[in-house]
Amino acid sequence: MANDIDLQDLRVAVTGGTSGLGLALVRLLTGRGARVAFVARGAQTVRHIAGATGAVGIVGDVGNKHDTYPVAMQITGNLGGLDALINNASALGPTPLALLADTQCEELEQALAVNLIGPFRLTKALFGALAASAGAGRGAVVINISSDAAVNAYSCWGAYGASKAALRHMTAIWAEEAKMERISFLSLDPGDMDTPLHALAIPDADPTTLKRPDRAAMEIVTALLAALPNYAVRAVAEQQ
Numbered sequence: 507m508a509n510d511i512d513l514q515d516l517r518v519a520v521t522g523g524t525s526g527l528g529l530a531l532v533r534l535l536t537g538r539g540a541r542v543a544f545v546a547r548g549a550q551t552v553r554h555i556a557g558a559t560g561a562v563g564i565v566g567d568v569g570n571k572h573d574t575y576p577v578a579m580q581i582t583g584n585l586g587g588l589d590a591l592i593n594n595a596s597a598l599g600p601t602p603l604a605l606l607a608d609t610q611c612e613e614l615e616q617a618l619a620v621n622l623i624g625p626f627r628l629t630k631a632l633f634g635a636l637a638a639s640a641g642a643g644r645g646a647v648v649i650n651i652s653s654d655a656a657v658n659a660y661s662c663w664g665a666y667g668a669s670k671a672a673l674r675h676m677t678a679i680w681a682e683e684a685k686m687e688r689i690s691f692l693s694l695d696p697g698d699m700d701t702p703l704h705a706l707a708i709p710d711a712d713p714t715t716l717k718r719p720d721r722a723a724m725e726i727v728t729a730l731l732a733a734l735p736n737y738a739v740r741a742v743a744e745q746q
């Protein structure tokens with residue numbers, strides 16, 4: 507992505523915008539002028555990040571169905587529509603990570619609620635706004651943040667891995683079904699990053715071997731812009 511690219515016309519919603527990759531996305535996008543709304547559960551941190559970045563901070567739990575429409579309405583109301591949704595918030599399942607035989611049913615349900623059903627509900631609630639953006643020629647894209655645990659059967663990652671695998675497959679089906687509305691759906695694995703989630707999962711990992719969330723955010727935003735006609739044309743022009 508070009509360093510001087512101006513994103514003033516872009517309206518983006520990011521779930522899980524107060525830490526790790528989500529926070530890096532909020533900072534990168536607002537830094538380039540985009541209008542951004544983000545969601546997280548911790549009210550105090552949401553207020554702090556909103557104040558520091560100029561993004562719209564929304565307190566909500568993507569795993570709670572009662573939050574879906576209030577969150578969606580705050581997103582579209584504050585941004586005046588929506589061009590891109592990044593479903594980034596995630597739950598690990600049991601911590602310390604556990605074998606499936608030692609995973610409580612409720613822990614699996616919680617991972618599915620946050621990592622699969624939550625993105626499904628929010629996408630449905632925002633589908634009309636995204637279709638309107640696509641119909642107006644602005645393009646529209648949904649990015650679901652995936653993981654290598656969606657494709658590899660890592661021992662002790664059962665709840666998280668199963669939820670991410672289901673999200674990845676659902677993204678592929680959304681992509682087929684939303685062709686008519688010209689909404690793009692992408693499943694992107696950011697790689698192993700130095701974030702609180704990674705530290706919770708693998709406390710003894712050496713952070714110097716992990717990707718910086720800023721770098722992963724740059725890769726995600728590059729893919730996001732490539733899926734939007736106005737920016738994709740500009741990116742090709744810049745390469746020539």
Ligand SMILES: NC(=O)c1ccc[n+]([C@@H]2O[C@H](COP(=O)([O-])OP(=O)(O)OC[C@H]3O[C@@H](n4cnc5c(N)ncnc54)[C@H](OP(=O)(O)O)[C@@H]3O)[C@@H](O)[C@H]2O)c1
Nearest residue numbers: 522524525526527546547548567568595596698699701703
């Ligand atoms: N870190 C890695 O190595 C890695 C590798 C592959 C994929 N990923 C994926 O990358 C994404 C970001 O991970 P990360 O490492 O940046 O995580 P993180 O540092 O733990 O940040 C998670 C963010 O999501 C919010 N959140 C968590 N549960 C939520 C819920 N139920 N509702 C709303 N917000 C919620 C958190 O704020 P609150 O707690 O205040 O809600 C926080 O802002 C995830 O989808 C993860 O699966 C990460």
